[in-house]
Amino acid sequence: MSKIDLSVNLGGIKLRNPTLLASGILGVSGETMKRVYESGAGGITLKSITNAPRTGHPNPIMLSTEHYFMNAVGLSGQGIEGVQDEVKILKDAGIPVIASVFAASFEECGEIAAQFESYGVDAIELNVSCPNLAPGEQIGVTIGTSCELTEANTRAVKKAISIPLIVKLSPNVTDIVSIAKAAVEAGADIISAVNTFGPGLKIDIETGKPILSNKLGGVSGPGIFPLALACIWKIRQAVEVPIIGMGGITTYEDALEMIMAGADAIAIGTAVHYEGMDVFGKIVQGVTGWMEQHGFSSLEQIRGVAHKC
Amino acid sequence: MKNIVAVPNTVKITDITHVNSRMTTIELDARIEMDPGQFIMLWIPRVDEKPFSVVAPDPLTLSVACIGPFTNKLKEMKAGDKLGWRGPYGKGFRIIGKKVLIVGGGCGLASVYHLITACTKQGLAVDVVAAFKTAEEAFLLEEIKATGANVNVCTDDGTEGFKGYATDKVKELIADKTYDQVYSCGPEIMMSLLRDVLDRAKLPYQFSLERYMKCGIGICDKCSINGQLVCQDGPVFNQDQIKQLTEFGKFKRIGTGEKVPSLPEAC
Numbered sequence: 001m002s003k004i005d006l007s008v009n010l011g012g013i014k015l016r017n018p019t020l021l022a023s024g025i026l027g028v029s030g031e032t033m034k035r036v037y038e039s040g041a042g043g044i045t046l047k048s049i050t051n052a053p054r055t056g057h058p059n060p061i062m063l064s065t066e067h068y069f070m071n072a073v074g075l076s077g078q079g080i081e082g083v084q085d086e087v088k089i090l091k092d093a094g095i096p097v098i099a100s101v102f103a104a105s106f107e108e109c110g111e112i113a114a115q116f117e118s119y120g121v122d123a124i125e126l127n128v129s130c131p132n133l134a135p136g137e138q139i140g141v142t143i144g145t146s147c148e149l150t151e152a153n154t155r156a157v158k159k160a161i162s163i164p165l166i167v168k169l170s171p172n173v174t175d176i177v178s179i180a181k182a183a184v185e186a187g188a189d190i191i192s193a194v195n196t197f198g199p200g201l202k203i204d205i206e207t208g209k210p211i212l213s214n215k216l217g218g219v220s221g222p223g224i225f226p227l228a229l230a231c232i233w234k235i236r237q238a239v240e241v242p243i244i245g246m247g248g249i250t251t252y253e254d255a256l257e258m259i260m261a262g263a264d265a266i267a268i269g270t271a272v273h274y275e276g277m278d279v280f281g282k283i284v285q286g287v288t289g290w291m292e293q294h295g296f297s298s299l300e301q302i303r304g305v306a307h308k309c
Numbered sequence: 310m311k312n313i314v315a316v317p318n319t320v321k322i323t324d325i326t327h328v329n330s331r332m333t334t335i336e337l338d339a340r341i342e343m344d345p346g347q348f349i350m351l352w353i354p355r356v357d358e359k360p361f362s363v364v365a366p367d368p369l370t371l372s373v374a375c376i377g378p379f380t381n382k383l384k385e386m387k388a389g390d391k392l393g394w395r396g397p398y399g400k401g402f403r404i405i406g407k408k409v410l411i412v413g414g415g416c417g418l419a420s421v422y423h424l425i426t427a428c429t430k431q432g433l434a435v436d437v438v439a440a441f442k443t444a445e446e447a448f449l450l451e452e453i454k455a456t457g458a459n460v461n462v463c464t465d466d467g468t469e470g471f472k473g474y475a476t477d478k479v480k481e482l483i484a485d486k487t488y489d490q491v492y493s494c495g496p497e498i499m500m501s502l503l504r505d506v507l508d509r510a511k512l513p514y515q516f517s518l519e520r521y522m523k524c525g526i527g528i529c530d531k532c533s534i535n536g537q538l539v540c541q542d543g544p545v546f547n548q549d550q551i552k553q554l555t556e557f558g559k560f561k562r563i564g565t566g567e568k569v570p571s572l573p574e575a576c
Contacts, residue, residue, distance in 0.1 A: 025528055026528070026529075026530040026533075027530060028529070028530035028531060028533065028562070028566040029530050029533035029536060029562070029566075030536075031533065031535050031536030032530050032533045032536045032538065034536060035536045047530070047566075053565035053566075053567055054565060055564040055565050056564070058356075058357045058358075059350075059352075059357050059358035059359070059523060059524075060317070060350075060352060060358045061523060061524060061529070062315065062524045062526065062528060062529070063315055063316050064313060064314060064315040064316070064526065065313075065314055065316065066313055066314060071528075073529070076523075076529075076531075076564065076565060076566065077565060077566055078565045078566035078567040078568075079565070079567070082566070082567050082568070085568075202316070204316075204317060204319050204354065204393065206319035206320075206391060206393075207319055207354045207391055207393075209354045209355055210355075211316065211317060211352075211393075213355075213357070272527070272528065273313075273315075273526055273527065273528055274313060276527075277527075
């Protein structure tokens with residue numbers, strides 16, 4: 001049998017393999033997320049949570065074509081209190097858990113992050129990139145398109161916790177590298193990128209009306225993969241901290257490209273729709289088989305190789 | 310086969326009938342290939358989108374209990390108005406054996422009607438228990454009789470047929486004869502009592518479960534029951550699966566994802 005080691009030390013978080021469930025896909029029920037881990041994922045990111053429960057937008061909140069997926073969920077979630085039971089299910093099973101957080105103020109963001117730390121999560125992911133906000137909401141991408149706000153939000157959360165802090169970036173900026181650098185300077189231990197592209201729009205031609213209730217929605221799925229890959233490539237050249245690469249990863253070949261572009265771990269979201277919940281196992285198996293065939297034994301041997309040319 | 314494309318197909322309503330004060334039947338200018346027990350997502354453009362079971366696939370026909378903002382909006386619609394549908398989604402009923410008992414409670418009868426027609430068409434002996442609160446809420450009874458199934462009507466108040474709960478009628482039926490499979494869709498309190506009756510009688514069963522459902526395509530996790538997604542792993546679960554679903558008859562999730570009791574407090 002193979003002696004392939006896919007384990008990753010992601011800024012102190014030990015993962016059995018580099019695949020993570022991306023935030024916002026499943027991520028509500030502890031038992032569902034446990035099933036995702038059992039189907040092969042190396043770790044789990046919870047759906048973004050704030051203090052109060054949120055219902056999110058009315059339906060449709062998602063749509064899918066063969067090439068791309070679009071969503072505007074509107075950050076629905078049960079709130080920090082209720083999610084404790086879900087985290088417990090995962091931590092009791094020894095599963096690495098990342099909690100994604102956002103809040104109306106930077107201080108509140110820090111408080112929520114600290115509360116998650118008390119629940120025993122392994123890291124905090126600060127969501128400064130959700131594009132599907134209600135008018136006037138000063139959260140998500142409103143922060144992630146500004147170096148100053150990203151820095152301030154990162155700083156506020158960093159000083160509230162002692163576990164690693166991940167900052168998740170939006171690709172919808174003029175220069176993602178400057179935002180990544182601002183986050184790292186403010187104390188981000190890990191960068192994750194990218195959130196959805198866009199926003200995009202889809203119109204029902206029979207009624208002439210936008211399909212998503214929010215009209216506009218973030219675009220994900222196979223079509224965005226090369227765009228996401230280029231973001232990771234650029235961020236890798238600019239910062240030293242570990243990177244979680246994501247955006248359209250659907251096959252094991254995509255996963256390998258992401259690692260070759262410099263990602264330390266990868267996150268999979270929309271592919272759960274295209275390939276089913278066992279996409280994690282399939283990608284891990286595919287990467288293992290490819291490494292075996294090519295005589296590699298650890299991901300270190302291929303990580304970032306695309307930069308050596 | 311999984312549906313990769315999830316975009317509403319917008320079509321005209323060809324017929325809309327208000328069956329009684331509660332139920333409205335809507336026929337769409339569409340045909341769909343599906344198993345009995347699968348469901349569709351129905352879109353009222355710029356209003357909302359909700360999951361519904363299908364009464365008949367060709368033409369696509371739904372029977373809807375008009376009890377909330379979305380369904381009351383549906384009730385106001387006219388032939389020629391446009392609705393979007395996508396699907397079918399989920400795992401439907403598996404037809405097993407030669408003698409079956411099908412138990413529909415309230416609007417749950419709409420969900421098992423397609424199964425009744427499929428079973429009778431295949432020549433199975435079909436006994437139906439159709440349970441309602443009161444005679445005024447009864448629907449689909451003539452259509453079910455026309456399939457050749459043997460119908461037992463129950464009402465809680467005795468205004469039509471057997472006076473009592475569906476489970477009381479089922480106990481009577483299974484005392485006299487046996488069934489290869491029992492199917493049900495209805496209020497959770499009815500199905501959780503029925504589960505106990507059928508477990509004691511050691512009869513195999515398949516129930517169609519209901520949970521708050523948002524995306525319908527296995528992404529949002531809102532319909533999770535013990536980690537099983539009602540939209541994809543269900544809505545139909547068999548007796549072995551239901552044994553694992555410890556939240557059944559106890560907890561459900563609401564729109565925010567919070568867990569709340571799934572039965573009325575008095576139960």
